[in-house]
Amino acid sequence: MHIIEQLQADQAAANAHQDPNANLCFFSTVDPNGSPQVRTLVLRQIAETTITLFINTSSPKWQQLSKQPRCQALLWYSSLQIQYRLSGIAEALASDAIQDNWHKRPLRAKLLDYFYDWTAPQSSRMTSRAGLLEQFEALSQRLTPEDLKPSSAAIGLSVQLDQIERLDLSQNDLPHARTLFDRSENGWTTHALVP
Numbered sequence: 001m002h003i004i005e006q007l008q009a010d011q012a013a014a015n016a017h018q019d020p021n022a023n024l025c026f027f028s029t030v031d032p033n034g035s036p037q038v039r040t041l042v043l044r045q046i047a048e049t050t051i052t053l054f055i056n057t058s059s060p061k062w063q064q065l066s067k068q069p070r071c072q073a074l075l076w077y078s079s080l081q082i083q084y085r086l087s088g089i090a091e092a093l094a095s096d097a098i099q100d101n102w103h104k105r106p107l108r109a110k111l112l113d114y115f116y117d118w119t120a121p122q123s124s125r126m127t128s129r130a131g132l133l134e135q136f137e138a139l140s141q142r143l144t145p146e147d148l149k150p151s152s153a154a155i156g157l158s159v160q161l162d163q164i165e166r167l168d169l170s171q172n173d174l175p176h177a178r179t180l181f182d183r184s185e186n187g188w189t190t191h192a193l194v195p
């Protein structure tokens, strides 16, 4: 089976097992000081050569990716005992890619996008949570829920994958099965790795 089909099949199996990580990834970037930065993101789509994530461009992760687009997403499906490492290069998707999804978001999430635009960027420091809630409430009062439009800062992020590593722990008494897949113009090449 092609590695992307394998990945999609594993994700579907994790979903069938109600694995809490089935639709998540742990996404790492490198900041301008060379420090790693990792956070949980919803993994929106796994396609032929890309994965898709949704983020806000006011966030540090976007500033980091603008300077260093190389990134890595880690998946851990405990229900299957399988880990994936997905490496590649991130780029912003055209803004209409997120429109439908944006309208389906809970009101709180839509208002937060406005908060990032009008009040303070995502991940910025506030003096207190009470102060944040006060400003959030003030912003909500100025807006009518039905009139909210997707913020241009809410974007889809596409990661063009060039390397995938799969580690399968479910091997009973044998060493774990670990495989590296490298992508070139000719498709994926496969190497077994020492687990």
Ligand SMILES: Cc1cc2nc3c(=O)[nH]c(=O)nc-3n(C[C@H](O)[C@H](O)[C@H](O)COP(=O)(O)O)c2cc1C
Pocket (backbone or CB within 6 Å): 024, 037, 038, 039, 040, 041, 042, 043, 054, 055, 056, 059, 060, 061, 062, 122, 123
């Ligand atoms: C389960 C879970 C799912 C999340 N999904 C997203 C997501 O899809 N997009 C996003 O921007 N942040 C998501 N977050 C929040 C991020 O982990 C992070 O706190 C935020 O994006 C700020 O990251 P940054 O400061 O590294 O830019 C999620 C957090 C959790 C715990």
